[in-house]
Amino acid sequence: MITSELIRRFDIPGPRYTSYPTADRFYADKQGHALERAIEARRDNPRVLSLYIHIPFCESVCYYCGCNKIVTKNHGVAMSYLQTLFSEIDHIARLLDHGRVEDLLVAQLHLGGGSPTFLSDEQLGELMSHLNYRFHWRQNCEKSIEVDPRTINVERLAHLKQLGFNRLSFGIQDFDADVQLAIHRVQSFSSVQSLMKEARALQFDSINMDLIYGLPKQTPASFLRTLQQVVSLRPDRIALYGYAHLPERFKPQRRINQEDLPNAQQKCDMLDEAVSFFMAEGYEYIGMDHFALPHDELARVKKEGQLHRNFQGYHTLKDCDLIGFGVSAISEVGQCYSQNLKTVDTYSQALSLGQLPIEKALELNEDDQLRRQVIMSLMCQGRVDKLAIEQQFGIQFNDYFTDALDRLTEFEDAGLLSVSDTLIEVNEAGWFVIRAIAMAFDYYLWHETDHRRFSKVL
Structure with missing residues (x-):
């Protein structure tokens, strides 16, 4: 669908519009006053909540990654971070709570990172227990977690199910061995296949797979093989992101040889090929970078005109307030955006002083x-x-x-x-x-x- 002429004309730098105005428009708000005002304003008209929790830790670095993360094999750092996270959860819950169930009613929960499965089973259990203590869950609440297939096994999947998670998102990116070496993320198709089989047996409601096109060593032919392998596992949703090479902003990307990257035409061929292939295999094109099988909730809300887009991408819940917990997490409450401090030290220091750990905000x-x-x-x-x-x-x-x-x-x-x-x-x-x-x-x-x-x- 996209010709070289269209690429030349329209392949320009631009926002992904997970919000408008975009996050670069936020202004400094160290005390979190904008968020406090927005939370107070919802007193008379509380909306259902969507919670996002950022776990910044990873055991190894993926060269393509632009997320806010801490690469370490020291799992001891997670416990002190969780205690600080609990302080933020308590602070926000007290601001939200006016003595009514609807003040703290949650319809969506998402754990992202980094890699949430960096946390041990016990630590994940403590986190869920703390959330259970502070919030109420709406019936059929979506509880999702991002899963690094390299850090999880069959037993851990069963534990996630026991904790109440009903949706999984597997970080795949590409199954090609050369691509995996080039991005420093090696995981076999057979291991993911085994995890998918167990996840289906455990009856998770929805399983997503993240893919990236435009990675080093990728070709349209090699990427088609990955698409075929992914579809053979039949995930309910597929998120297909274009790789953004910005080594001046993201230090790990400097380890990628720019000469190994596909050109703009090849990237468009991969995207064009993926859209056609997924739709031929029964997936519905949700928009820009998401696909879903017809039975999935994402496809349903798209048909009904209720699809929503926020800082996590496309979502099923339109009329809600998003609260982000953890370093760099973003909240959207009423007509206010706010973003947390981006380092663990500054985040922890603010909470130790009894302050919201906000770095910047915007009131629309x-x-x-x-x-x-x-x-x-x-x-x-x-x-x-x-x-x-x-x-x-x-x-x-x-x-x-x-x-x-x-x-x-x-x-x-x-x-x-x-x-x-x-x-x-x-x-x-x-x-x-x-x-x-x-x-x-x-x-x-x-x-x-x-x-x-x-x-x-x-």
């Missing part, structure tokens, strides 16, 4: 809220209902977004979308450059010239 103004709705409509549904936006925000869409609509002209001329009096609709080819399309509505991008901090969209 009316224009931010309007543009967020438009951008997320594009990112989640590939369409914008102009009339619905007008009714919700009391504007004349075409007048308010004259400049943005002018910027969409080149995408329309390229056959990537259509614009009518009432709708903006992205077609199949347009999904490949959806980030570039969404950029047309980003107020902040068009008031600056330096976009180098973002990865390219293709």
